Amino acid sequence: MKLLRYAFSLLLYLVAAIGTLYLGHAQARPPQNERIAVFDASIARQGRLVLHGSSNVGLVRALIEDYQRLHPAVEVRYSHLDTAQIYARGARAGAAQERPDLLLSSSTDLQIKLVNDGYALPHRSPQAQALPASARWRDEVFAYGYEPVVMVYNRERLDPQRAPQTREQLRRLLRDPHGPLRGRIGLQDPRDSAVAYFIATQEAKLLGNDAGPMLTALGENDARLFKRMDPLLDRLSDGEIGFAYGVFGSYALQRIERGAPLRIVLPRDHLLLVARTALIPRAAPNPAEARRFLDYLLSPRGQVLLAREAKLIPARDDLPDPPRLYGDLSQRSAALRRTSLGLGFLVYLDEVKKRRFLRDWIEHLAPTEAAATPR
Structure with missing residues (x-):
């Protein structure tokens, strides 16, 4: 019996040691997306x-x-x-x-x-x-x-004459019964990206009561959510989607220099500079x-x-x-909204506020998905 207990203890020790070695090796490896x-x-x-x-x-x-x-x-x-x-x-x-x-x-x-x-x-x-x-x-x-947060469209998928210059013009385009952007507009998902979450919180502060209706209009047009900015702009460049909302100007300019058929819109109502x-x-x-x-x-x-x-x-x-x-x-200095460094940015990092913000965000954009998500 003692021999059995000794063998069992030895087995547990070996399993723990191997597990520690494995975890140490795994932690030493860089993240897959690094x-x-x-x-x-x-x-x-x-x-x-x-x-x-x-x-x-x-x-x-x-x-x-x-x-x-x-x-x-x-x-x-x-x-x-x-x-x-x-x-x-x-x-x-x-x-x-x-x-x-x-x-x-x-x-x-x-x-x-x-x-x-x-x-x-x-x-x-x-x-x-x-x-x-x-x-x-x-x-x-x-x-x-500073990065300007811009709207970008594929000129081969959207007539430049129809390209919105303000968020209100975008909402009118989204309400067009012919659905020119239905299923062809993309934005980043703040649940998957820290920078997308930051942009979303700052956008919500700037838009105030108009933030919810904007998200609702995007959701009604089957807006596609992307985890990262690069894949979003890649799909825009190849024409799979026609319009991107809330992306960095530098990433769009980089693709334009490589020949992508993209055009940048600096919103005239307010231009967030991150x-x-x-x-x-x-x-x-x-x-x-x-x-x-x-x-x-x-x-x-x-x-x-x-x-x-x-x-x-x-x-x-x-x-x-x-x-x-x-x-x-x-x-256009009156439209510029430059982020000033300070403690105010910590508000939305509070876990309770973050969960509430993301819940409200997805309820406006995709109410069916939000209803199916446990609270």
Whole structure:
């Protein structure tokens, strides 16, 4: 009997040990959707910089290569992750190979939460101080550029003469009895994407009482939901859908440059500008290199390149002649809604408020699905 108990105990120990080894191996592997690009130093390596960002590598490649022209002995490793994963990397130390030196994210709310929870290092420099006060918070998180949240259509699927220029015009088009956009309009699902959730909350604040009717009109036209912005714009580019609502201008411009038959609409009623922000995690392995790269991002040289290559609106307002990929936005200053960094973004990260917001969102867009979902 003792021998049997000993054998059973030994078996449990082996199962636990194997399970621990397996979990450790699984956790060491990068997420399946993580895309890593390594930019080797052009001379003998003297430094290393690890960037985790939510922009695809095509939008940041020119920026990293220009930085390496100034600092050729620095190897740069860029990991493209979604914003929830970026937040997770900042909120825990993680394995040594996972620790980033700088977090670059379009989910302003999650970046603010990292700072508020004590996960960021302060950074003070002339370049950082050159930002407008609304573009920096606690000297720990910095807006390095702004993304316009736009409407995009495929000119081969929708007559440009009919393309809506405001949300009210879009609602009228959605009410057209001929259904020109039925089953052919797409948007991101805030239940699956942290940045889509952030955009949805800011859009709801701006629209007020009109937010629900807009979602209802989208749902009545069988709007398609996408987990990520890239697949949404891919389906728009190939004509599977004809219209995309609430996407970043940089992603659309990138496809237009590659020949996609797309056109961008900057809504005339209000144009939401979402900050892309940077912070240095407290556990950064190479904080000095992170500070140097951050100052490069915020410098006039970096800001101009960000605008030209990453398709962002510069965060600095003192550039003498910034690129104007989206036209002269000063002409429509009354419609601009630029996100200002601060604690207000934490409101919708409260779990109760988040569940309520998402429940209301899906009830307006897809009431049948909402009714079938347990509360």
